[in-house]
Amino acid sequence: MVTTLRTAAGPQFSAGQMVHFIGGVGTVKSFRPDSGSWTYQVEMEMGPEPEMGRIGYETTVMLSEVDMFLGEQRSFTDWAIAGL
Numbered sequence: 001m002v003t004t005l006r007t008a009a010g011p012q013f014s015a016g017q018m019v020h021f022i023g024g025v026g027t028v029k030s031f032r033p034d035s036g037s038w039t040y041q042v043e044m045e046m047g048p049e050p051e052m053g054r055i056g057y058e059t060t061v062m063l064s065e066v067d068m069f070l071g072e073q074r075s076f077t078d079w080a081i082a083g084l
Contacts, residue, residue, distance in 0.1 A: 011038045012065055019068045029060065038065045 014018055018026045021043060026042040033039075044059045 013038075013039075013040060013068060013070075019070060021063055021068045026061070034064070039063070040065065040068065042068070 025055045026044040029041045047062045
């Protein structure tokens, strides 16, 4: 018996691409198929360096493809005002 993995046509974003999402901006580090869509590992942009210094990147998050977009970053308030 052969099992076939069905996924969306293909990932919308690629490794190294800058993406926006509610809460921040980041760079796609990797991605994988997940229940007919894609899940991405996104490394968030670093803010100003804290006084105690920095060891590495501040935050890496896993995001679903529907949570990310290209272009201008919008805050939650912007989305609420636009009625989206």
